Amino acid sequence: RQYEENIQRKYEAIRNFCIEEEVSKNISPILYFEAAHLVRQEPTLLKKLGVFELSILLFGVKWNYFGKEIALHFCFLAGKEKKFDPLCYYVLDRYFKRYKIKELLNVICTLLIRGHCREKKYLLKYCQGMQEQLKVAELPEYYLYAAEECEIKRLEPSVYLYYSNHSSMDERKRAYLYACLIRNRKDYEVQYKIYEKDMEKFAIRQLKEQKFSKNLAVIYEAFLMEQILDGILAQALTSILFRHEIICKNPNITSVCVVHKETKEELTVDFSKGSAFIDLFTQDAGIFLIDREGKRYAATIDYTVNKLLQLDHLATRCYELGISDRKLLLHLSEKIIFYQKFDENAITLRRNTATEECLTQEYRRDCILSLIYHYYDVYEGELLEEYLLKIDLHSASAFDRAKVIEYMIIRDLFETALKALDEFGYAGLDAKRLLKLCSRLIRTMNENREEVKILLELCSYVFQAGKYDEEVLGYLIQYFYGTTEEMLELWKASRNFEMDTTDLEERLLGQILFAENYNLDTCSVFFSYYRSGLNRKLIRAFLSYYAYRYLANGEKIIPELTEIMKKECSYEENEICVLALLKEASLKEQITDVEEKFIHCHLHEFERKEILLPFFREFKKYLQIPQQMYDKSYIEYWTNPDNEVILHYSFNGTSYLEEPMKNLCYGCFIKEFILFPDEKLQYYIT
Numbered sequence: 001r002q003y004e005e006n007i008q009r010k011y012e013a014i015r016n017f018c019i020e021e022e023v024s025k026n027i028s029p030i031l032y033f034e035a036a037h038l039v040r041q042e043p044t045l046l047k048k049l050g051v052f053e054l055s056i057l058l059f060g061v062k063w064n065y066f067g068k069e070i071a072l073h074f075c076f077l078a079g080k081e082k083k084f085d086p087l088c089y090y091v092l093d094r095y096f097k098r099y100k101i102k103e104l105l106n107v108i109c110t111l112l113i114r115g116h117c118r119e120k121k122y123l124l125k126y127c128q129g130m131q132e133q134l135k136v137a138e139l140p141e142y143y144l145y146a147a148e149e150c151e152i153k154r155l156e157p158s159v160y161l162y163y164s165n166h167s168s169m170d171e172r173k174r175a176y177l178y179a180c181l182i183r184n185r186k187d188y189e190v191q192y193k194i195y196e197k198d199m200e201k202f203a204i205r206q207l208k209e210q211k212f213s214k215n216l217a218v219i220y221e222a223f224l225m226e227q228i229l230d231g232i233l234a235q236a237l238t239s240i241l242f243r244h245e246i247i248c249k250n251p252n253i254t255s256v257c258v259v260h261k262e263t264k265e266e267l268t269v270d271f272s273k274g275s276a277f278i279d280l281f282t283q284d285a286g287i288f289l290i291d292r293e294g295k296r297y298a299a300t301i302d303y304t305v306n307k308l309l310q311l312d313h314l315a316t317r318c319y320e321l322g323i324s325d326r327k328l329l330l331h332l333s334e335k336i337i338f339y340q341k342f343d344e345n346a347i348t349l350r351r352n353t354a355t356e357e358c359l360t361q362e363y364r365r366d367c368i369l370s371l372i373y374h375y376y377d378v379y380e381g382e383l384l385e386e387y388l389l390k391i392d393l394h395s396a397s398a399f400d401r402a403k404v405i406e407y408m409i410i411r412d413l414f415e416t417a418l419k420a421l422d423e424f425g426y427a428g429l430d431a432k433r434l435l436k437l438c439s440r441l442i443r444t445m446n447e448n449r450e451e452v453k454i455l456l457e458l459c460s461y462v463f464q465a466g467k468y469d470e471e472v473l474g475y476l477i478q479y480f481y482g483t484t485e486e487m488l489e490l491w492k493a494s495r496n497f498e499m500d501t502t503d504l505e506e507r508l509l510g511q512i513l514f515a516e517n518y519n520l521d522t523c524s525v526f527f528s529y530y531r532s533g534l535n536r537k538l539i540r541a542f543l544s545y546y547a548y549r550y551l552a553n554g555e556k557i558i559p560e561l562t563e564i565m566k567k568e569c570s571y572e573e574n575e576i577c578v579l580a581l582l583k584e585a586s587l588k589e590q591i592t593d594v595e596e597k598f599i600h601c602h603l604h605e606f607e608r609k610e611i612l613l614p615f616f617r618e619f620k621k622y623l624q625i626p627q628q629m630y631d632k633s634y635i636e637y638w639t640n641p642d643n644e645v646i647l648h649y650s651f652n653g654t655s656y657l658e659e660p661m662k663n664l665c666y667g668c669f670i671k672e673f674i675l676f677p678d679e680k681l682q683y684y685i686t
Helices: 007-021 029-041 051-062 068-079 086-099 102-114 120-131 139-150 157-165 171-183 189-208 214-223 231-240 312-320 326-339 344-354 361-377 381-388 398-410 414-424 431-448 455-464 470-479 484-496 502-515 522-532 536-553 559-571 575-586 593-608 614-621
Strands: 243-247 253-259 266-270 275-279 286-291 304-307 633-638 646-651 657-660 662-665 668-673 681-685
Touching: 007 029, 007 051, 029 051, 051 068, 051 086, 068 086, 068 102, 086 102, 102 120, 102 139, 120 139, 120 157, 139 157, 139 171, 157 171, 157 189, 171 189, 171 214, 189 214, 189 231, 231 312, 253 275, 266 275, 312 326, 326 344, 344 361, 361 381, 361 398, 381 398, 398 414, 398 431, 414 431, 431 455, 431 470, 455 470, 455 484, 470 484, 470 502, 484 502, 484 522, 502 522, 502 536, 522 536, 522 559, 536 559, 536 575, 536 633, 559 575, 575 593, 575 614, 575 662, 593 614, 633 681
Parallel strands: none
Antiparallel strands: 243 275, 243 304, 253 266, 253 286, 633 668, 646 657, 646 681, 662 668
16 A cells, blocks of 8 residues: 555565566566556656666557657656667667657767767668757767768768868768769769869879778779879879779688789789779789688689779870889780780880780780881881890790791891791791891801701702702702702702702712612703713613613613713623613614624623523524524513512413523523424413
């Protein structure tokens, strides 16, 4: 009954009991209801905000038991709190959502600021406070903090008004504020004009310090123009000009590695909150994601890359201001190649690029090649020579290598060209250029008595390509060995120059005899050599070889060669040539007295040596032949004298008989028979 008469005492009793039982968390809702009923009757019972009071207030708002009066009283009490309490904030938020009382929002924002709450989840309350234009100290600052955390792109207009009168703001917040204003310039034209000069100064100051963020990228794009760039700003700009953001949502990825095909370097950057800044200054750069174990991924994990600065149009201006940054040079060089632009500025750029130390061998080669082709086209001889001496041909294509060596020859860089030819060969080179090199080397060799290993090979190559002069022909005449056909072509070309070909003829005739290469064209070589040659053994051997071919195979002997045979036979004995001359005479219908005397003399000589060849019978129409040849029939077979030749023969179909054939001379195997008129002889030879 004492509680019914004194609700203050009743409330205190319930409060004390609940506080004592709070540890066990076993408090009956009836007690909360009873306490809430008392507060509803007398709101002044709430004198401070402890856990019990906040629980009652939460109970009341949850069950819609309290009205605005209690909400305002709660607002009054919360406003006196010195520290931020999450439970108090939660209960205040529930009451604000229910009653939309401005005073509640004011207290909420005040408590959040007292607790230095800048997280994303509080942005809505700060935003509502800005919309209601609450007079809460530091509200715009905390709104800006939370907005930046949420990365919202559009700010409340009142924040711009506030900061136009308050300049105390750190650089990160200022960059975010300016970036939002620039993004929404069309909607905030008045504010933009107020801030424009400050934003430009801020952009220049931050760029000089080479600072970068996504917000700064927006500001740089808005205010960096060619007119304001100087050497210092250009140098700073090139350090961030090619900045990109890479985003990967895979939690296992910790860093990213970037490799440009033009350089030897790898750049590794750690991820922060799933993103990282990387520099991509040429196309097709390699991007590799790296996980916690150090494994790299090129294509199996998704990621996105965003270009943050759209200021590539300023790259050329930076270069014109004397900036020689490696990334800038490679970026501009790639553009030159893509657009095939090779004016004087472009060539200077390529020269500067080629001097960079970190370039790959292939890219440096391509730079130098482009300079070589340009200087050749514009007849810049000294500059052409400079780069011809610098280029490394090991990784060049066959076409480029051939062209460079040709240019070396054109510029009289003979030693350099010769080293390249010795290492890489001469396939694809213009024979006219090689002819110039060969002629110069031959003259130098003759002067210095120095032998050049590859020279004979080069001279042979240019000759076969149809390009030669007296120096090349003279060298080949002296040293060249090749196929019979190649040496014949060399001989014909040398004769057209009326050169002394005796050495060549001697080698060629010796090769013909060694290889037993029968060719009527070689007779012309022999006739030339016969007029001046001193090697009598070679002349005798050549005549004997052609005589043998005539006797054994019936191959034709030209009249000029026959005359030489007759002449040589008058000087010294040459049995096989005499036989060839006798065979030729046996085919004639008429012979001269000189020939008859020649036949008669040698026929008896061969009879004495028992060398009677079947064609001797043809002479019976001119003179008397050996008696034993009149009634004989002959089987004649020419082969290697070392072979054993067996004749298998049969008379009139009888059994075959075997008998070795006799090597009469020079591989001419003969078997003679006496056959009666109706007798038939069948045979074969093994």
